[in-house]
Amino acid sequence: MQISKVIKASIMALSVITLAACSSTSDDVxxxxxxxxxAGQATTEQGVETGAADRILTPAEERARVREQQQQRYADxxxxxxxxxxxxxxSIRPEFAEILAAHADYLVRNPSAIVVIEGHTDERGTxxxxxxxxxxxxxxxVDYLQSLGVNSSQMNMVSYGEEKPVVRQSNxxxxxxxxxxxxxx
Amino acid sequence: xxxxxxxxxxxxxxxxSGQANxxxxxxxxxxxxxxxxxxxxxxxxxxxxxxxxxFTEVVSSxxxxxxxxxxxxxxxxxxxPSTDAEIENYSEWARLGVEAVLVGSVAEFAAGRYEVxxxxxxxxxGQITGGLSEYIKDEGLVSEQDHILDGRTSVVLDxxxxxxxxxxxxxxxxxxxxxxxxxxxxxxxxxxxxxxRLPYQLMVSDYDGENARVLLRSPEPLMSPAWSPDxxxxxxxxxxxxxxxxxxxxxYTTEREKLTSFPxxxxSPAWSPDxxxxxxxxxxxxxxxxxVMDLASRRLxxxxxxxxxxxxxxxxxxxxxxxxxxxxxxxxxVYRVDLDSARIRRTTFxxxxxLGGIVTPDGKGLVMVNRDSGYYHIARQDxxxxxxxxxxxxxxxxSPSIAPNGSMIIYSTMHNNxxxxxxxxxxxxxxxxxPSKAGDVxxxxxxxxx
Numbered sequence: 001m002q003i004s005k006v007i008k009a010s011i012m013a014l015s016v017i018t019l020a021a022c023s024s025t026s027d028d029v030x031x032x033x034x035x036x037x038x039a040g041q042a043t044t045e046q047g048v049e050t051g052a053a054d055r056i057l058t059p060a061e062e063r064a065r066v067r068e069q070q071q072q073r074y075a076d077x078x079x080x081x082x083x084x085x086x087x088x089x090x091s092i093r094p095e096f097a098e099i100l101a102a103h104a105d106y107l108v109r110n111p112s113a114i115v116v117i118e119g120h121t122d123e124r125g126t127x128x129x130x131x132x133x134x135x136x137x138x139x140x141x142v143d144y145l146q147s148l149g150v151n152s153s154q155m156n157m158v159s160y161g162e163e164k165p166v167v168r169q170s171n172x173x174x175x176x177x178x179x180x181x182x183x184x185x
Numbered sequence: 186x187x188x189x190x191x192x193x194x195x196x197x198x199x200x201x202s203g204q205a206n207x208x209x210x211x212x213x214x215x216x217x218x219x220x221x222x223x224x225x226x227x228x229x230x231x232x233x234x235x236x237x238x239x240f241t242e243v244v245s246s247x248x249x250x251x252x253x254x255x256x257x258x259x260x261x262x263x264x265x266p267s268t269d270a271e272i273e274n275y276s277e278w279a280r281l282g283v284e285a286v287l288v289g290s291v292a293e294f295a296a297g298r299y300e301v302x303x304x305x306x307x308x309x310x311g312q313i314t315g316g317l318s319e320y321i322k323d324e325g326l327v328s329e330q331d332h333i334l335d336g337r338t339s340v341v342l343d344x345x346x347x348x349x350x351x352x353x354x355x356x357x358x359x360x361x362x363x364x365x366x367x368x369x370x371x372x373x374x375x376x377x378x379x380x381x382r383l384p385y386q387l388m389v390s391d392y393d394g395e396n397a398r399v400l401l402r403s404p405e406p407l408m409s410p411a412w413s414p415d416x417x418x419x420x421x422x423x424x425x426x427x428x429x430x431x432x433x434x435x436x437y438t439t440e441r442e443k444l445t446s447f448p449x450x451x452x453s454p455a456w457s458p459d460x461x462x463x464x465x466x467x468x469x470x471x472x473x474x475x476x477v478m479d480l481a482s483r484r485l486x487x488x489x490x491x492x493x494x495x496x497x498x499x500x501x502x503x504x505x506x507x508x509x510x511x512x513x514x515x516x517x518x519v520y521r522v523d524l525d526s527a528r529i530r531r532t533t534f535x536x537x538x539x540l541g542g543i544v545t546p547d548g549k550g551l552v553m554v555n556r557d558s559g560y561y562h563i564a565r566q567d568x569x570x571x572x573x574x575x576x577x578x579x580x581x582x583x584s585p586s587i588a589p590n591g592s593m594i595i596y597s598t599m600h601n602n603x604x605x606x607x608x609x610x611x612x613x614x615x616x617x618x619x620p621s622k623a624g625d626v627x628x629x630x631x632x633x634x635x
Contacts, residue, residue: 116427123599124561126541126554126583127408127628128453128466129510129517131429132473132494135450157449158428163406168379168625170581170599 077102081183083141084176087122090136092144100141103183104148111151117141118182119159122175127161134159141181219614220255221361223248224278224286227259228303229267231292237299237343243350244287244357247368250393250608251358251592252615257281269304269333275311283308285334285361287353294340303353304336305360334360347395367392367588371632372595373400373410373419373436374606377625384624387421389436392588392631394606394619400436409628411454416635420444420454420463431465445478453497457504464488464498464507475509477524488522489529499543508532508542508551519553533566535573541583545611546591552576554583563596563609576613586631587611597627 057065081103083096092100107113119134119141138157146152167174225245230236248254263277267290272278278286289303310332317330335356341349348369355366372394376386383402387410390397401407405424412419413433420433429451434441445451450468457464463478467485475489475498489495493512500507501521511520519533519542533539536557543552548568555564555575563577563585579598586595591611598607600618604625608617619626 123581125517125556126497126510128497129494129540131408131450131452132466132468132496135468135473136494158424159450160406160424161408163408163424169602 074102074105078106083181085137085179085181087124087175087179088133090133090140092140100144101148104145104150107145107150107154108148111154113185114154114156116156116158116184118184119157119161120164120178120180120182121162122178123162123165123170124175125162127163130161131159132161134161137179137181141183219612220249220253222281222283223254223256223357223361224262224281224283225256226262226265226267226286226288228289228291228301229265231290236291238291238346238350240289240291240301240346240350240353241287243347244354246393247351247354247366248357250615250617251366251368252610252612253358253362253592257283268302269306269311269330269336272306272308272311275308275315275332278306278308279312281308285357287357289353297343299341299343299346300338301341301349302336302338305334305357307332307334347391351391364592365590365634367590367592367631367634370589370635371416372586372606373412373630373632374597374626375407375410375628377604377627379624387419387434389419400434400439401441409453410630411456412630412632413456414458414460414633416633419630420456422452422454431463455499455507457500458502459504464500466496466498475507475522477507488524488527497541501544502546502548508544510540510542519551535564535566539564541585543585543587545587546589550611552585552587552594554585563594565611565613574613576609576611577607577616579607579616582607584628586629588631589634595629595631597629 077099080099083092083099085091085093103115107115117138119136119138121130121134125133135157138159142152142155142157145155162178165174165178167177225241225248227241245256248256261281263281264273266272266288268288271288272286286306286308287303288306289301292300294300314332337356339349351368354368358364358366358368370392371389372392373387373389376388378384378386383404385403385405385407386399387401387407388397389400400419403423403425405427408422410419410421417437418433418435420431422429423432428446430443431445431451431454432441433444444454444463445465445467447467447469450466450473452466455464456462461480463480465476465478466473467476468474472492472494474487474491474495477486477488478484488498488507489509489511491511491513494517495509495511495513497510498507499509505525506521506523508519508521510517514531516538517540518531519539520529521532522529532551533542533553536555538556539553540556541554544550545552550568551566553564553566555562560580561582562575562579563582564573564575566573576594577596577598581599582596584597587593588595593611594609595606596609597604604627606619606626606629608619609615
């Protein structure tokens with residue numbers, strides 16, 4: 001709870017900074033605009049509105065902006081740390097590729113960061129078989145991250161099998177939520 | 186020998202009866218036609234005031250639960266004798282259709298100590314001999330009360346009444362079936378009390394769920410309790426250090442040691458019949474494989490080596506083979522490996538898949554979890570005929586464990602979105618559910634004879 005609050009707060013702070021950065025890029029334009037503010041007010045009274053053109057960015061600036069946007073998107077994606085699996089299956093579903101890319105990006109940029117990948121199953125089958133199946137799920141996440149360049153020493157696996165369900169019910173919906181891998185930093 | 190006695194930072198121990206809150210009660214879900222009628226006459230209290238204990242209630246419950254006997258209702262009893270001598274007319278008992286009549290008495294012996302006497306009588310034989318059979322031996326006429334199948338007198342502490350009642354059940358069961366009774370055995374299981382600080386609890390209780398004791402409470406999951414062959418220790422898997430580790434705990438002294446902590450899976454411990462080795466599952470080298478550890482030297486021997494899942498090793502009673510679950514053929518099936526030759530054979534072929542196999546104490550059968558059309562049931566397969574029988578109709582059955590006399594199977598199943606324990610007789614005819622008060626009850630393990 002506390003941690004998610006902190007994360008939310010830092011996201012908020014980040015977006016404020018980003019917004020501030022946006023407005024500052026147009027500062028040189030608005031400098032002259034502010035000089036004519038009073039005039040601007042006057043013009044408003046006359047029913048006209050002024051607009052500013054986008055400043056043309058240098059290629060370096062453009063790359064930085066794209067990167068910044070991607071970082072922001074990855075930061076958002078990294079808030080997702082649960083992947084779901086099909087019954088008796090450990091394949092990564094395509095919809096989770098981007099989430100894993102985001103985590104891989106973080107781990108590659110932070111070589112000292114360690115992630116624990118938990119594998120979980122639904123309640124069907126025997127507990128010890130499910131421990132093995134849960135580990136297979138954790139392993140396929142590890143393999144996937146490794147293929148994206150993450151060092152294997154940054155990843156630990158633990159399988160809880162069917163011992164820690166998120167939904168304690170015996171129906172298809174509960175089972176689909178319990179068959180999961182969780183990335184824990 | 187590497188022996189680590191762990192500090193109890195996260196984990197609390199308790200052997201205090203007051204903390205036992207996961208008592209079980211038996212609910213019979215399906216009766217059996219093959220149960221044999223028996224008369225259990227309430228024991229006569231020879232003192233003043235109220236009787237100190239109701240022995241016959243415990244004995245009757247035991248006999249019902251075995252699936253083999255059906256005590257007749259008390260109001261149907263023709264009289265209330267307390268000894269064979271008090272039975273006036275054997276034929277009125279024979280007419281009841283009962284195979285045997287249990288009579289007895291309780292008298293105060295000293296403070297807190299009581300003399301309990303009982304006799305098990307065959308009314309048909311009594312009817313024939315009139316309570317005294319005579320035959321010629323060594324040129325003389327010998328009289329014998331061979332209609333009395335068994336009879337004993339003991340002095341019992343009042344704190345041991347329940348245990349003694351189970352002892353009487355064992356005597357009755359063995360006298361009438363020729364097999365040793367398992368009413369003085371225990372079960373270990375895991376109880377999960379959701380929403381508490383230490384939800385995962387390792388429990389030991391009498392076989393009927395009475396006298397439940399907490400052996401360990403943990404904030405993280407506990408799994409797969411397994412009894413040592415002498416019944417004094419349990420091996421189990423604990424996640425208390427956020428990873429799977431195998432521990433051994435003495436159930437009387439609470440002494441506890443960590444047996445294994447290899448990277449990744451440390452699971453499914455199973456003691457060899459001689460108590461010297463532990464079969465287990467480790468995935469330290471990749472896929473989960475079966476290993477056997479020599480407990481004295483802690484030396485590991487890898488038994489299976491396959492890139493797909495191998496798990497759930499269980500010893501055959503002769504200690505020469507293991508049965509285990511493997512996915513090597515696609516879906517999980519039970520295989521058997523001969524430990525000398527390392528030869529592996531698939532043993533199950535029924536339904537979609539079969540898991541969690543255990544060999545019966547006589548070595549002539551395999552009990553397993555059978556998956557068929559998406560349902561998980563307990564099933565039995567006989568060696569070498571291959572006869573296959575589904576034993577349960579409940580859903581999501583798992584973790585079967587067999588009573589040491591081979592008469593019953595305890596397993597875990599779902600009831601009202603809660604994991605509960607259930608009993609089924611080896612022929613599938615008698616079934617009983619053991620619901621817990623609140624929480625999930627799972628991973629039952631039936632003790633050896635104690």
